[in-house]
Amino acid sequence: MTWDKHHSKSERLAIEAETALRAGQREAAERFYVEAAAAEAEALLQLPEEKMRTRGVTAVSSVALWYKGRNYAVAERQAHALLALPTFPTFAQEQLRDLLQLIWAAQSAAAAGFKFVPGDVLVSVKGGQIIHGGAPLDLIVRKVEGIQAVLFRTVEMLLNKAFRRHGPASADLQAMFRPWLFQAPAGSYQFAVRVQEPEQREIWEADRPKLDNVAATFFKVLRASAMDPEQELPKVVPDSQYRAAFLNLSRDLAPTGKAFERLEIRDAGSPADPIALFEVDSRKQLNAALRSIRPPKSDSPTDQKVELRGILRALHLDQDWLEVATYDDPPIHVKVEEAGDVLDDVVGPMVNRPVVLHATRHGKKYLFRDIELDE
């Protein structure tokens, strides 16, 4: 038997697995993947050392197939054995290290008995202060909170929940659909997010098709927000309240260019191309889309538009106000009214952080118009 025979067998079985997966037959797919992995491991044994490219490609393929067949122990063992070889090609070493991270994450989740809804979300932050594998903690915490807020809103929209104007997502929803943060292969700075399945899945069985679409819908929402928020987002999110919420949340994911320059959202299933790409210009587009869906406020001719920069120090949305401490020395605490329509998950993460607040000065009063994070 030659490399050709074994690799061809592996190719056929992997295609069978992919077909089964597309038909929703996960167990059959895993069986095919394991058979394909075994054939690929045999193919690797047939290759002499000098066929570097073919060895590298075949080795990665074999480990990937064990991983896809959920045979994590064999995948890990084979990856380690290959990485220990002194003559193993560099390009394949990098790919095997990436695969090992995926294998370890999957192993830990399986050992803990957790299940996740289909689709992993990869988030990469690049440029500015970001270095390879490292980023300012506060920046990443904010982006994780922002992603979590979009995920909860996505679940609520899919379940046709009444639009949440104030407060966090309901406690049962938060407990049922916990977003998890995973380490991802280092890009510039990258993390992965998965949504854990409800533990009492049977209660949600009727909504299962919707829940299986959480990641896919999340991707659609963010792609439309990043690419064409005025034309595309209404197709994905017809409800104008949800649309405004997603526009606000997306804007706070987008960079200002100071701390970082780009945020990319990828599907871990096909990570080569970003699904959504937020750059500095994205804020302008998102602002334009927000302006187009907000009912215009009727300012009187004597009113003045003002921009307040400072730290968001206090808010009481039920009483319709928030307060910004300016950068003056000593700071001036400016109370801004008519802030009751601001969404909690938009403004909550801004507390004690630098913000840009757009307001109208009406006599001695400041009336709220818009607020965004100032990185």
Place this chain on the structure above:
Amino acid sequence: MLKRLRLDAMHERHRALTPSLAGSHREAAAVCLSRHHTPPTVVSLSDNGIEAPAEVAWDVPDAKILDAWANETDTTEWGACGCVIAGLEEARGLVAVRRAETGSGADYYVGAPGSGILDLEDCSRLEVSGVDGGDQREVSQRLLRKVRQLREGRSSLPAIAGVIGFAARFLVLQDVEDTP
């Protein structure tokens, strides 16, 4: 003579494709193209910067096919793969000779017909991307990003980047040479 992207019976010419796989690529390509055009249409086929028009024909997908390809992301990816392989065949006479798995999917390896039987030493990796909406500029930007990724990235193998913009009717191919 006008060039032509051949999406039909690809498994007969590309040894990496089985009949079912070739059928899936053809169906997905038809769904993507039908979102923006009616058959046949002419795309601009750019190979290392040299452009030529190429005709592409497809069967308009019925409701069953549209239902089967409801996931837009998957459909764009599968459709792009079929079109880029067909574009490479038309532009350079290269065919998809092998598939190999990665953690997140599978890569195609391309070469002259008859290559890739004993090994992949003379083959190139094909890196495919699809853009559903957007104009030629967006497709070109995607290609630039793809090429940059390949140069910075995980493989020192020679590669060909291929991007199709379905709305833009623009298919671009570019060689990415060995990185040190």
